Amino acid sequence: MTTDTATDVFEEHRPVLLGVAYRMLGRVADAEDVVQDAWLRWAGGDRSEVREPRGYLVRITTRLAIDRLRQIKARGETYVGPWLPEPYLTDFGDTAPDTAERAVLADSVSLAVLVVLESLSPLERAVFVLREAFGYPYADIAAMLDRGEPAVRQLAGRARKHVEERRPRYEVDPARRRDLTERFLAAAAGGDLEALMELLAPDVRLVGDSGGKSRAPLRVLRSADKVGRFLLGAARKGAPDLSFRFLELNGGPAVLVLSGGKPDSVLQLDVADGRVQAVYVIRNPDKLRPLAAAG
Numbered sequence: 001m002t003t004d005t006a007t008d009v010f011e012e013h014r015p016v017l018l019g020v021a022y023r024m025l026g027r028v029a030d031a032e033d034v035v036q037d038a039w040l041r042w043a044g045g046d047r048s049e050v051r052e053p054r055g056y057l058v059r060i061t062t063r064l065a066i067d068r069l070r071q072i073k074a075r076g077e078t079y080v081g082p083w084l085p086e087p088y089l090t091d092f093g094d095t096a097p098d099t100a101e102r103a104v105l106a107d108s109v110s111l112a113v114l115v116v117l118e119s120l121s122p123l124e125r126a127v128f129v130l131r132e133a134f135g136y137p138y139a140d141i142a143a144m145l146d147r148g149e150p151a152v153r154q155l156a157g158r159a160r161k162h163v164e165e166r167r168p169r170y171e172v173d174p175a176r177r178r179d180l181t182e183r184f185l186a187a188a189a190g191g192d193l194e195a196l197m198e199l200l201a202p203d204v205r206l207v208g209d210s211g212g213k214s215r216a217p218l219r220v221l222r223s224a225d226k227v228g229r230f231l232l233g234a235a236r237k238g239a240p241d242l243s244f245r246f247l248e249l250n251g252g253p254a255v256l257v258l259s260g261g262k263p264d265s266v267l268q269l270d271v272a273d274g275r276v277q278a279v280y281v282i283r284n285p286d287k288l289r290p291l292a293a294a295g
Contacts, residue, residue: 024065026085059144080212085114106251108133128159170270178253200224201275211284263288
């Protein structure tokens with residue numbers, strides 16, 4: 001395999017590798033670093049025995065992501081306030097030609113699921129991502145991780161049970177989520193508390209991620225009354241020269257809020273039964289920086 005061919009093969013599979021790494025880490029920069037390390041190993045290694053490049057590259061990427069995740073956990077860094085994954089622009093392209101497969105990929109990269117995945121061990125997370133998001137057979141996962149198939153099945157069962165117990169239920173139809181997001185935004189921006197309360201589920205949660213670097217609640221807000229009043233208060237204070245742009249982030253519609261043309265925050269809703277079940281607000285400027293080009 002020539003260098004040019006090796007580059008072409010790697011670039012063909014880059015979207016899948018980035019998808020694996022991001023689901024493993026929940027951090028765009030870390031995922032990109034892992035994929036770059038995988039490229040260096042691919043480019044500098046002996047590829048003569050590689051019969052199935054995608055599987056080989058996913059194996060390298062997964063192992064590197066496990067190592068990175070273990071390093072992050074070992075550092076035990078404390079985060080100021082609630083943590084949410086970095087917003088991730090999603091475009092599944094040719095990686096998911098089937099509608100059902102796209103729904104699975106979108107769910108596996110959602111903010112709600114990624115928050116739950118943070119509580120898994122690195123190995124459990126790897127098995128869950130490879131099995132549930134990308135549909136790899138247990139035997140292939142076992143080979144990738146140098147584990148026996150029974151052990152992998154046990155890890156998968158434990159991870160799946162953990163996620164299902166903690167995964168919030170929400171509407172995956174993007175058109176319905178987009179419609180409710182537009183109505184939600186209009187009510188909040190217009191200061192219409194009554195209209196806003198009609199959209200919020202009684203037990204709605206608001207999770208604000210600022211990392212202590214901008215203004216956002218340092219605890220999860222719960223109940224329609226608390227969330228509604230907070231949103232209207234934030235809208236009244238506002239930021240100068242606000243504008244809004246809809247994007248697809250983490251598999252669903254989201255709003256990029258711009259102040260003076262620069263990213264100020266990201267807003268995304270979880271919706272079920274026609275009501276807003278959760279409001280995610282990302283205001284950590286480090287997490288918003290990659291979206292500057294999207295603005």
